[in-house]
Amino acid sequence: MSLSDKDKAAVRALWSTISKSSDAIGNDALSRMIVVYPQTKIYFSHWPEVIPGSIHIKEHGKKVMGGIELAVSKIDDLKTGLFELSEQHAFKLRVDPGNFKILNHCILVVIATMFPKEFTPEAHVSLDKFLSG
């Protein structure tokens, strides 16, 4: 799916509002994901415990949001910009791509709870397209 200029502007605007809470968002989204979709826990079996709010979740949440920040900066060419991360998730981590949709949904839910006013349907559609890309 290609992002229109309007989409890119919406994503950048929303990101500038939410980025200062990105650690909290990452933690909440990942914690939510392992609670609402317990099948995703298998990807984290190398951690001593896979529970919401644990230090591993917090750190990994930060990493994930860092990845999203990278994507925002490369929004004009997501395919090239995220090529390395894509390869890593496919070949090294072997994550079923269906799980990206699950995590996307959790990120959207967290943003809805934290920023209800800013997360209008217009912002939602642009962010959804961006995260799917």
Place this chain on the structure above:
Amino acid sequence: MVEWTDFERDTIQDIFSRMEYDVVGPAALARCLVVYPWTQRYFGGFGNLYNAAAIKGNPMVSKHGTTIMHGLDRAVKNLDDIENTYTELSVLHSEKLHVDPDNFKLLADCVTIVVAAQLGKEFTGEVQAAFQKFLAVVVSSLGRQYH
């Protein structure tokens, strides 16, 4: 038959007892039509759906959104027999309205997001899990009569 824990039952009933149907319903349906524009094809008779502002202000969208939310009431009142509760509606959506059942999930996701925005911090991971489980059972029941 679906098994519900006490926490799940209480959570679902609590959310719906406090639900503002005529706020959540219209917002969820409008969001669905904006975020997943192909769903607009089912609402050809609704008039102006040309942009997000038009969709949000469209009175037929609002009315139908409210109708859908009240439709969920049936499931809340019949948590132990959701499948049979939705037999007629499932037939309606498949035989008469010809709605691709994948779209039920999309609308359910939009309802989740709107409810999340309404409840804020209260919408914890556990609450989300219970709510999404409920919606998943509804979505599955609506799709049952399609085969």
